[in-house]
Amino acid sequence: MSTRTVELELATSGVDARGRATRVPLGVGELREDVLSGDGLMVNIGPQHPATHGVLRLVVELEGETVKRLIPHVGYLHSGFEKLGEYRHYNQIIPLTDRTDYLAPMANNVCLALAVEKLMGIEITERCRVLRVIACEMSRIISHLVWLGTTGIDLGAFTPFLWSFQERERIYNLQEAWTGARLTTSMTRVGGLMADIPDGWTDALRGFIRSFPATLDEIDTMFTRNAIWIGRTQGVGVISGEDAVNYSLSGPMLRASGVDYDVRKDRPYLGYETYDFDVPIGEHGDNYDRYRVRMEEMRQSTRILEQALDRLAPGPINVDDPRVILPPKSRAMSDMEAMIFHFKQVMEGVKPPKGEAYLGIENPKGELGYYFVSDGTAKPVRWRIRPPAFINLAALPKLCEGVLLSDVIAINASVDIVMGEVDR
Amino acid sequence: MTETPSLTAVRDTFGPAVLRTDVVCGDAIAVVERDQAHAILTWLKDDPSQRFNYLTDITAVEYRDPELPLEVVYQLRSLPRKVDLRVKLWLDPAGPLEVDSVYDLWRGADWLEREVYDMFGVTFRGHPDLRRILMWETYAEGHPLRKGFPLRGHFSRAEQVRQALGGQTESFYSSEELEYAEDVLPSDVRERLRRGEHGGVR
Numbered sequence: 001m002s003t004r005t006v007e008l009e010l011a012t013s014g015v016d017a018r019g020r021a022t023r024v025p026l027g028v029g030e031l032r033e034d035v036l037s038g039d040g041l042m043v044n045i046g047p048q049h050p051a052t053h054g055v056l057r058l059v060v061e062l063e064g065e066t067v068k069r070l071i072p073h074v075g076y077l078h079s080g081f082e083k084l085g086e087y088r089h090y091n092q093i094i095p096l097t098d099r100t101d102y103l104a105p106m107a108n109n110v111c112l113a114l115a116v117e118k119l120m121g122i123e124i125t126e127r128c129r130v131l132r133v134i135a136c137e138m139s140r141i142i143s144h145l146v147w148l149g150t151t152g153i154d155l156g157a158f159t160p161f162l163w164s165f166q167e168r169e170r171i172y173n174l175q176e177a178w179t180g181a182r183l184t185t186s187m188t189r190v191g192g193l194m195a196d197i198p199d200g201w202t203d204a205l206r207g208f209i210r211s212f213p214a215t216l217d218e219i220d221t222m223f224t225r226n227a228i229w230i231g232r233t234q235g236v237g238v239i240s241g242e243d244a245v246n247y248s249l250s251g252p253m254l255r256a257s258g259v260d261y262d263v264r265k266d267r268p269y270l271g272y273e274t275y276d277f278d279v280p281i282g283e284h285g286d287n288y289d290r291y292r293v294r295m296e297e298m299r300q301s302t303r304i305l306e307q308a309l310d311r312l313a314p315g316p317i318n319v320d321d322p323r324v325i326l327p328p329k330s331r332a333m334s335d336m337e338a339m340i341f342h343f344k345q346v347m348e349g350v351k352p353p354k355g356e357a358y359l360g361i362e363n364p365k366g367e368l369g370y371y372f373v374s375d376g377t378a379k380p381v382r383w384r385i386r387p388p389a390f391i392n393l394a395a396l397p398k399l400c401e402g403v404l405l406s407d408v409i410a411i412n413a414s415v416d417i418v419m420g421e422v423d424r
Numbered sequence: 425m426t427e428t429p430s431l432t433a434v435r436d437t438f439g440p441a442v443l444r445t446d447v448v449c450g451d452a453i454a455v456v457e458r459d460q461a462h463a464i465l466t467w468l469k470d471d472p473s474q475r476f477n478y479l480t481d482i483t484a485v486e487y488r489d490p491e492l493p494l495e496v497v498y499q500l501r502s503l504p505r506k507v508d509l510r511v512k513l514w515l516d517p518a519g520p521l522e523v524d525s526v527y528d529l530w531r532g533a534d535w536l537e538r539e540v541y542d543m544f545g546v547t548f549r550g551h552p553d554l555r556r557i558l559m560w561e562t563y564a565e566g567h568p569l570r571k572g573f574p575l576r577g578h579f580s581r582a583e584q585v586r587q588a589l590g591g592q593t594e595s596f597y598s599s600e601e602l603e604y605a606e607d608v609l610p611s612d613v614r615e616r617l618r619r620g621e622h623g624g625v626r
Contacts, residue, residue: 042601059601071601075558082543083568087575118449245503248479248532259503261478266506357449358499358510360480369499373485381488386481386499394535423558 040068043405047076051154051409054419056393060400060408067408070400072393077423085383089349090116090190093383098184100385101421103146104139104364105185106175113188114269115359115370119352120190122324127315128192133270133308134205135187136361137301138175141212142168143364143416144294148219151291151413155232160219167215170208177201190350191325192318202309209302209309216298223291233287237399237411240285247395250388251366252293253415257285263362277304287414294416297364324350349378358386365389365416385424389417428452430509433473438464443514453510455495461513462524468500468509469529476500476509479530482537484544486517486571496523496546515546525551543569553600561598 046057055076061069081100085093090112097108110132117124124132145168149161172182178197179185187194223229239247244257254261262279264272280296282289318325326345327338354376360369366388373382392415399411431445431452441460446453456464468476480499487494493514500509515521525548526533537548538557545567548554555561559568564587565578577584602609602617609617 059597071598073598075556075560078558080568083573083575121449243531245478246531248530248536261503266503267508355448356451356453356485358451358481358508367480369481371481371483371497371499373487375488382483382485384481384483384485390535390539391532394532398531 045408047073052412053150053417054422056412056417056419056422058396058408058412060405062405065404065406067400067403067405070397070408072396074390074393074419074422077419079420079424081424082383082385085380087379089378090352090380091350093380094186094188095184098186099420100387100424101143101363101365101368101389101418102183103418104143105183106135106179106187107139107143107361107363108368109186109188110136110270111359111361111363111368111370113190114361115357115372116190116350116352118359119355119357119372119374120324120350122191122319122321124192124319125316127196127313128317128319129270130308130312131193131197131317132188133272133275134305134312136270137304137308138171138205140301140364141298142171144298147294147364147413147416148291151410152223154409154413155229157222157226157229160222163215163219167208167212170212174201174205174208177204189318189325191321192316196317202312205305206309209305212302213299216295220295224295230288232407232410233291233414235284236287236403236407237414238284238286239395239399243398244285244395247398248391249366249395250391251362251364251416252290252297253366253392253395255280256282256289256293258283263360263367267360269359269361275304275307277301287410290414290416351376351378360386363388365418365421366392385421387421387424389415389419390422390424393417393422428507428509430454430468430474430507434464434468437467451508451510453512455512455514458513458515458523461511462526465498465500465511465526466529468511474502475504476502476507478503479526479532479536480508482526482533482540484540484546484569486544486569488571490517490571493517494521494544494546496540498526521546522549523547524549525554527551543567545570555598 046052047055057073098105145164149164241257322341331338332342356373358371369386371384441457444455478501494517542556
């Protein structure tokens with residue numbers, strides 16, 4: 001049995017008479033080597049742990065402090081949304097989408113409406129399209145802000161959390177003014193929107209766009225060249241571009257590894273091809289590049305928001321199609337035809353023809369896809385959510401191969417998961 | 425329109441193994457023979473003219489009409505060519521639900537196949553770690569997304585609560601984790617595992 005001498009030190013160093021830090025040896029003893037490096041240790045993290053960002057449970061097998069194997073367990077927040085969707089009309093599914101990725105509810109609402117519109121072959125109005133772009137980009141900013149703040153906390157930086165949540169609060173106020181809700185927005189309908197934006201709303205959003213980059217720059221100053229931040233993120237959780245594609249990663253996770261795939265550019269929806277914005281690409285595929293990619297995406301989102309506000313022209317928000325949109329109340333009360341459509345809409349719901357459609361959008365977490373199969377009735381045969389956070393999280397064991405236990409926390413934070421969507 | 429270049433190519437190459445091609449709502453769909461599916465998917469991934477290198481999603485669909493087959497659906501995407509393709513296989517919902525795993529082609533299939541197994545009971549041959557993922561390992565009510573599964577589950581609320589409270593410690597660990605921890609487990613748990621019991625009430 002080999003032995004070695006270990007010197008134990010105070011974790012918080014004392015100060016000597018001249019104010020210099022001293023290291024006080026607590027004691028000198030002999031420690032058996034096998035106590036330090038035994039067969040290994042199984043550590044259970046979560047499901048109730050602040051660093052797992054929800055009810056995620058990780059079982060980690062350690063060799064010393066190095067991860068030998070990591071097994072994630074998900075499903076603690078499983079709500080059966082896909083099953084519930086089979087028992088609801090298409091418009092009744094929209095509230096369920098709020099609760100999947102609850103950090104970007106408006107983007108989920110948009111994806112659902114687009115998927116059903118694809119199934120039915122509906123062309124939405126120009127104003128609706130621009131407002132949905134605004135909704136998607138606002139969602140991207142708040143989702144990335146939560147990611148930034150919570151990741152900062154995981155790595156020991158508290159201040160940027162407060163700054164980012166302060167900015168997020170301003171978007172929440174805008175969401176509240178538009179939809180009446182801060183989180184459960186349910187702001188789209190098949191063929192249009194639940195409501196138009198209120199008076200003066202665009203000025204408030206312009207105010208946000210003007211001042212938000214300044215906050216972003218402050219956070220940038222705190223992090224980008226910070227030695228601790230760099231030490232905890234650079235070269236940690238590396239995945240190559242080839243592996244990232246093979247693991248079906250999407251969103252910032254994929255782009256940080258140098259793969260140029262953004263649904264907004266490659267399979268444009270809502271007229272994204274007409275907006276002038278850049279897609280940031282990383283090169284090392286580590287935590288640091290993921291951070292840089294998300295920071296830049298927020299800047300690009302403000303660019304898109306600006307352009308969208310510039311082209312926002314007055315006009316109808318809903319399509320003129322009685323199959324999907326309720327007639328105005330005054331007409332429903334005075335016009336026989338409108339009354340019938342109103343009745344059929346409320347009692348029977350939207351009825352897409354027999355068929356199926358998959359539609360993916362670039363959500364903050366990655367590619368969110370809704371896959372609908374319709375048999376011609378008002379309730380879908382199958383509503384499948386392609387969950388970006390779930391698929392990104394599946395690569396966690398690969399990302400954590402041979403890292404230190406403390407890096408597991410950093411890597412898990414960099415994946416940007418939201419358990420409502422992972423477990424659905 | 426019923427053809428796209430990818431659909432024509434896959435039909436020309438595999439002939440009768442391609443049961444049907446369609447373009448629905450602008451999405452190209454190829455239904456292929458179950459036993460040929462792995463070969464066709466390998467070709468779609470590796471052939472230089474196809475290069476479907478990105479597995480977007482794997483899921484399954486069961487129709488309300490019991491006459492219709494249960495479908496396993498692969499959403500493929502070629503990142504270099506910017507093209508999508510949906511490949512489906514048909515299974516008899518009454519028969520054994522078995523298909524070959526594509527874990528060896530795309531590692532992204534790992535959790536996706538586990539989810540389809542969990543929710544539909546489709547077995548993926550060759551998957552290294554096929555166990556439930558969203559439901560817990562000892563979940564005994566069946567596969568929730570099957571059409572025969574009632575919205576509130578097979579068991580009564582009382583039975584569900586009884587099972588939840590009666591669960592044993594080991595039901596919260598996977599079998600491979602328990603194997604690892606065998607020598608530190610309490611003797612009664614070790615004894616139960618030796619008898620072949622795992623987890624909660626059956």
